[in-house]
Amino acid sequence: MQSIILFIPALIANSGAVITGGHFIIDRGKKFIDGRRILGNGKTLSGYAGGIAIGTVTGFIIYLISTLFNYALGTYGTLAEAIIIPFIMATGSLTGDIAGSFVKRRIGIDRGGKGGLLDQWPFALMAFLFLYIFERPFFMYHYFYVTMIVILVIVPPIHRAVNIIGYKMHKKDVPW
Template sequence: MQKPNLIGMVNFVSFVIEGAVLIGSAIWLMLPAYLPNNIAAIGGGGTPIDFGKKWTDNKRIFGDGKTIRGFILGVFAGILIGFCQIFAENSGMVPWFFPHSIIAVITLAFGSLLGDMIKSFFKRRKGIERGGEWFLIDQYDFVIGALLLTLLCDPEWMINTMNFSLLITILVITPLLHRTVNIIGYKMGLKKVPW
């Protein structure tokens, strides 16, 4: 009878734990950017940000899906969750995660919806209507907007916080989380399409 390889089992368990901590860290880090899109979709409606205006190509600038109320609620939710995270980090409740700065929280939340709006602008130029899928761009627009704005406004936090492993983890889990949340929203009747 073969004895179990204890070193192999320990290495496997260690690998799983490190992976779970890395995924948890990535989600925790990006929560102020992940939340605004969902809150904007749920709480949106009302006056469009582009006020119904058209661009020089005679197509809407952003479309009816980007509203003032949705933008304000989304950014507010991202900042609120970020401030809760800062409180938890400073009180030692989550000592293993990376501390957020106030500027990073604001730019992650604001940049998330800014990236989504820029994507919508280009979707309208390409003739993709509201609710139409733009593969991968729909999954990364808010992450790119959030990270770029944060890099511009709080480079010290980005350099001290974001490492290669975290960045790759964010890029891998974001489309999976995005699709899962959108499918749940679609099944609950909160979204018209599952993407």
């Protein structure tokens, strides 16, 4: 359970991007060699930076709360790691989201179109990959096999629920 709690920054980053996004479109309207948009208007620098910031701050808050309860929620390690590890997870998460959008455009799914697991897993998988690359000891301790599978199983319903909330708040055009 602690490993899932410690993964929250990766999950929150995606929602943070929706809240802070809308400015400075990453692909600047350009098209890829296939004639389709590279990413689309939904991927913005403000969302990317804002999502990373919100994910990082969330991780730091988890660390602070956990220290109050004798690390019952788990720990990222040192104070510096309580910033670095959530930053890595949030950055990986949003990079995965962007990669998922890139793949969706290549297979002909426009912005707002249903992408199934392409909407849900790339951000989690890329967060895992970034942790593996940049914080391997933390990754190996917390996210080896079973925990990764559990997170990948719970991500789709969580992602769907958050998107429905975002849609009802008029932050998203579609509820998926």
